Amino acid sequence: MAGALHSAAIHLLRGVRKEDERAGIGPARLSALSVLVFAGPMRLTDLARLEQVRPPTMTKIVNGLASAGLVARRADAGDARAVNVEATARGRRLLHEGRRRRVRRLAAALAAIRDDEIDVLARAAAIIDRVAAKV
DSSP states (O other): OHHHHHHHHHHHHHHHHGGGGGGSSOHHHHHHHHHHHHHOOEEHHHHHHHHTSOHHHHHHHHHHHHHTTSEEEEEETTEEEEEEEEEOHHHHHHHHHHHHHHHHHHHHHHTTSOHHHHHHHHHHHHHHHHHHTTO
16 A cells, blocks of 8 residues: 555655746755745755755755746854755746646646545545644
C-alpha cells in the first residue's frame, strides 16, 4: 500500500505541476519560493538544507529570485553577520496564484468522480496529512 500511495502521490503532483510552467520561473526557484512563503523568512543556509542543495546552489537560486523581485534579503536582527531571505509581496502573489491554478486543475479532475469517491478521498486526505507529519 505504501508503494501504491507513493506512486499515486507522484503522479498526482506531476499532473498539477503542469500549471507551474505559467509561473515563468523554474522548478528549483519555485520550490525555494514556496518554502519562504509557507515557512517564513530564513537564512540561506537553512533554506539550502530544507531544499537539499548546497549553499552555493541556493545562492544562485536566491539571486535569480531576488533579481525577479520575488525575494528580498534582510539583515538578521539577532546576528549582524547573517542575512535572512524572505518572499516579497510579488513573490507571495505569484506563489498563491500558482497554487490556485493547481487546485483548479485538480478540482476539474475530481469533478469526474462519484460523490461517494469524493467522500473517501476527503477522509483519505486527512489520514495522509497525519501520516505526512510523521515522515
